[in-house]
Amino acid sequence: xxxxxxxxxxxxxxxxxxxxxxxxxxxxxxxxxxxxxxxxxxxxxxxxxxxxxxxxxxxxxxxxxxxxxxxxxxxxxxxxxxxxxxxxxxxxxxxxxxxxxxxxxxxxxxxxxxxxxxxxxxxxxxxxxxxxxxxxxxxxxxxxxxxxxxxxxxxxxxxxxxxxxxxxxxxxxxxxxxxxxxxxxxxxxxxxxxxxxxxxxxxxxxxxxxxxxxxxxxxxxxxxxxxxxxxxxxxxxxxxxxxxxxxxxxxxxxxxxxxxxxxxxxxxxxxxxxxxxxxxxxxxxxxxxxxxxxxxxxxxxxxxx
Amino acid sequence: xxxxxxxxxxxxxxxxxxxxxxxxxxxxxxxxxxxxxxxxxxxxxxxxxxxxxxxxxxxxxxxxxxxxxxxxxxxxxxxxxxxxxxxxxxxxxxxxxxxxxxxxxxxxxxxxxxxxxxxxxxxxxxxxxxxxxxxxxxxxxxxxxxxxxxxxxxxxxxxxxxxxxxxxxxxxxxxxxxxxxxxxxxxxxxxxxxxxxxxxxxxxxxxxxxxxxxxxxxxxxxxxxxxxxxxxxxxxxxxxxxxxxxxxxxxxxxxxxxxxxxxxxxxxxxxxxxxxxxxxxxxxxxxxxxxx
Amino acid sequence: xxxxxxxxxxxxxxxxxxxxxxxxxxxxxxxxxxxxxxxxxxxxxxxxxxxxxxxxxxxxxxxxxxxxxxxxxxxxxxxxxxxxxxxxxxxxxxxxxxxxxxxxxxxxxxxxxxxxxxxxxxxxxxxxxxxxxxxxxxxxxxxxxxxxxxxxxxxxxxxxxxxxxxxxxxxxxxxxxxxxxxxxxxxxxxxxxxxxxxxxxxxxxxxxxxxxxxxxxxxxxxxxxxxxxxxxxxxxxxxxxxxxxxxxxxxxxxxxxxxxxxxxxxxxxxxxxxxxxxxxxxxxxxxxxxxxxxxxxxxxxxxxxxxxxxxxxxxxxxxxxxxxxxxxxxxxxxxxxxxxxxxx
Numbered sequence: 001x002x003x004x005x006x007x008x009x010x011x012x013x014x015x016x017x018x019x020x021x022x023x024x025x026x027x028x029x030x031x032x033x034x035x036x037x038x039x040x041x042x043x044x045x046x047x048x049x050x051x052x053x054x055x056x057x058x059x060x061x062x063x064x065x066x067x068x069x070x071x072x073x074x075x076x077x078x079x080x081x082x083x084x085x086x087x088x089x090x091x092x093x094x095x096x097x098x099x100x101x102x103x104x105x106x107x108x109x110x111x112x113x114x115x116x117x118x119x120x121x122x123x124x125x126x127x128x129x130x131x132x133x134x135x136x137x138x139x140x141x142x143x144x145x146x147x148x149x150x151x152x153x154x155x156x157x158x159x160x161x162x163x164x165x166x167x168x169x170x171x172x173x174x175x176x177x178x179x180x181x182x183x184x185x186x187x188x189x190x191x192x193x194x195x196x197x198x199x200x201x202x203x204x205x206x207x208x209x210x211x212x213x214x215x216x217x218x219x220x221x222x223x224x225x226x227x228x229x230x231x232x233x234x235x236x237x238x239x240x241x242x243x244x245x246x247x248x249x250x251x252x253x254x255x256x257x258x259x260x261x262x263x264x265x266x267x268x269x270x271x272x273x274x275x276x277x278x279x280x281x282x283x284x285x286x287x288x289x290x291x292x293x294x295x296x297x298x299x300x301x302x303x304x305x
Numbered sequence: 306x307x308x309x310x311x312x313x314x315x316x317x318x319x320x321x322x323x324x325x326x327x328x329x330x331x332x333x334x335x336x337x338x339x340x341x342x343x344x345x346x347x348x349x350x351x352x353x354x355x356x357x358x359x360x361x362x363x364x365x366x367x368x369x370x371x372x373x374x375x376x377x378x379x380x381x382x383x384x385x386x387x388x389x390x391x392x393x394x395x396x397x398x399x400x401x402x403x404x405x406x407x408x409x410x411x412x413x414x415x416x417x418x419x420x421x422x423x424x425x426x427x428x429x430x431x432x433x434x435x436x437x438x439x440x441x442x443x444x445x446x447x448x449x450x451x452x453x454x455x456x457x458x459x460x461x462x463x464x465x466x467x468x469x470x471x472x473x474x475x476x477x478x479x480x481x482x483x484x485x486x487x488x489x490x491x492x493x494x495x496x497x498x499x500x501x502x503x504x505x506x507x508x509x510x511x512x513x514x515x516x517x518x519x520x521x522x523x524x525x526x527x528x529x530x531x532x533x534x535x536x537x538x539x540x541x542x543x544x545x546x547x548x549x550x551x552x553x554x555x556x557x558x559x560x561x562x563x564x565x566x567x568x569x570x571x572x573x574x575x576x577x578x579x580x581x582x583x584x585x586x587x588x589x590x591x592x593x594x595x596x597x
Numbered sequence: 598x599x600x601x602x603x604x605x606x607x608x609x610x611x612x613x614x615x616x617x618x619x620x621x622x623x624x625x626x627x628x629x630x631x632x633x634x635x636x637x638x639x640x641x642x643x644x645x646x647x648x649x650x651x652x653x654x655x656x657x658x659x660x661x662x663x664x665x666x667x668x669x670x671x672x673x674x675x676x677x678x679x680x681x682x683x684x685x686x687x688x689x690x691x692x693x694x695x696x697x698x699x700x701x702x703x704x705x706x707x708x709x710x711x712x713x714x715x716x717x718x719x720x721x722x723x724x725x726x727x728x729x730x731x732x733x734x735x736x737x738x739x740x741x742x743x744x745x746x747x748x749x750x751x752x753x754x755x756x757x758x759x760x761x762x763x764x765x766x767x768x769x770x771x772x773x774x775x776x777x778x779x780x781x782x783x784x785x786x787x788x789x790x791x792x793x794x795x796x797x798x799x800x801x802x803x804x805x806x807x808x809x810x811x812x813x814x815x816x817x818x819x820x821x822x823x824x825x826x827x828x829x830x831x832x833x834x835x836x837x838x839x840x841x842x843x844x845x846x847x848x849x850x851x852x853x854x855x856x857x858x859x860x861x862x863x864x865x866x867x868x869x870x871x872x873x874x875x876x877x878x879x880x881x882x883x884x885x886x887x888x889x890x891x892x893x894x895x896x897x898x899x900x901x902x903x904x905x906x907x908x909x910x911x912x913x914x915x916x917x918x919x920x921x922x923x924x925x926x927x928x929x930x931x932x933x934x935x936x937x938x939x940x941x
Contacts, residue, residue, distance in 0.1 A: 018437050026449055140578035142529050144536045145570045202704035209658055210719045211691030224709045243442020247533050261445055265452045281440040300754040301708055
């Protein structure tokens, strides 16, 4: 277990290192960042001074290591547009995205796991068809369209829920539903197929043969085995949701990392974009690590071997 | 000989039989063919999708009392014919979907086969590449690249293609791993077949089934991604039409002219739904006991 | 208790299990089982794989998987009819009255829970005792089935135990609610030979101590000979011969039983390298109406009269037979090909 953990940590570190190179080169290799930052109609002298100020005149690898060194010491640079340290900007926006991602995941799990269990238990019945239909519809509905649909129904027609901003928890309902609904089908399908497999397994037959109540058989014995792959997928999906919240955040004007990223791209605010890419990659890597730990917690065969 | 061909043929016959009896196959395949046909020959019959007519702006569709057959689906803010733009958008979606899958499928399949067949260090490196690819948020990276490189159809195809190869690689890898230890591959190696020959002649034809299933999923994925990028203003550039762009352009009309969003929206959902249904039907045939 | 010793625990007559398939066909894996088990008695059900013996066992616990259908002229446990029992009533039987031990101890225990938690879960469900009491009971049960340092085992997970130990755990679990009947479905098939003997010995010893009835499902006639008081031989979903183990094994009346016995090598009698007796042909498919003796196709003694359904005919004592031309009536006819007697 310890060796497994050490290996996973090493891989995670390597992945983050490689992602940092990618994040850095993505923004630097194409075009002249200084010209982009100076904006149209800037004089060559202005561009040159920006170039020198941000170190863009240095060789690319020197720039990278300088940047990495700063990042490692917690210095993420300054947003040239917002004229604030990047750390401050991120700290302002990250909680919104975190809230959005977690509530979207909660919605996705609350929708997909019960449905997946029911579809697995009552395979090839109306319930199963309904669940699969919902999954197919979910996968076909682009999030921006679903967002607009929800805005139209609940915000414009029914006027039940706020459609823009992030001041109260009610503001998070529609965005979370939008984001979570897209993640739900994969989780539902995996829960369903896991349940179908486990329900035919020997140990579930044993639980039945010893007269355990149906809920104990389904929830404690079948679901616990079926849920193991779902946990990994949920972590991956949370990562995707945090990285893919751009669309939802722009539609609902949620001031999270996604909206910040979109705005920063339009403002060519390089330091901010890099940091967001890095932060999201870091979170994703940590999430997969967390999923492995959670799985070890659920499945003793991983924990003790 | 006959016995051999029989056993070789019958599972395929059986699969075909099952496919032809699958409702999703007919619905999905039919809708895709229809959209493909519209994309190919539609422009011959529609108005110019980029011609603006400021005196005929925001004309409602024909089923509204104020609509007319001059513009069956009405016009947008700039007076462009919505039907013409819808047809034009079908071309974009179809092209992006198919072209990106060609790129991502080629990358992913090559990597997956190499990882699955050679194993060891090759497998380790490719797995690592897959992990790195997964840590990069797709929409964000695509936005950044399009923002710095500039937007064109080619750029979109390359960027999306470079981002969506992971599932191809994962599926090909595990399928190849299974085959690499199968008797017929081992015997091919024993009679001295070259490695490229084994990969292309022995292994590739046997993983076509799962590859097609992944391809349908990824076509849908690419179509959705292009729509999202265009919606965010960093995909297809006006005056070229894209369904995602059409929704974005009419976002602020949600309150008063919801059909401007509904029309491209329905087109997009229909296409993606059709691809997914086709994919589901193929999955049922390729892997009948439906794993995940 | 002693007055009950002779009453039958399980009485089963003309059991049929039908399973509709997705293709619209109907499978009949079980189509005519009659058997009975008394307290303190071991009945072995023997037959080759696919003959319906496991399904028969599951039907006694109400566990035949959907969409399977169970019908029987008579199916009762301890005088209580089991046909049409509601799920809640079945649950009260499973564990405290009838317990089951499965073939594969590797997969029959839940990998996610400790031995202790699985054992106490069963006891707390049925006996209404608390956690501590259940744990104490689990320790003594594990000790009773011969597991060393039982208290420590409670904290372990199934994958940390060997196959033999896991099967002992299953036996301890089966005993935990003091059932009247234990159904053991191929309990030793997945174990190595020495462990097999130990597990069988343990079962026999526990039966002597508790007077529990045992249904032992096996394909191994050796196991039958050492364990069972009575035996029911199954073929293609039917019981073809039943009776006292010693009588059936020494004087088989049904040609199928005779064939099975000839397929066993006898040390000292079977020559080295010799081919064992075998039954030519294959088992008929479990579909369609039974129009003839199901063994007719493979029977060396078959005559035109055999082309009619054969009921299970009661014989002397406690024996019954599904054959109209029992072995005793055809002494001089050539039997199964005697390939085993080639002496070099």
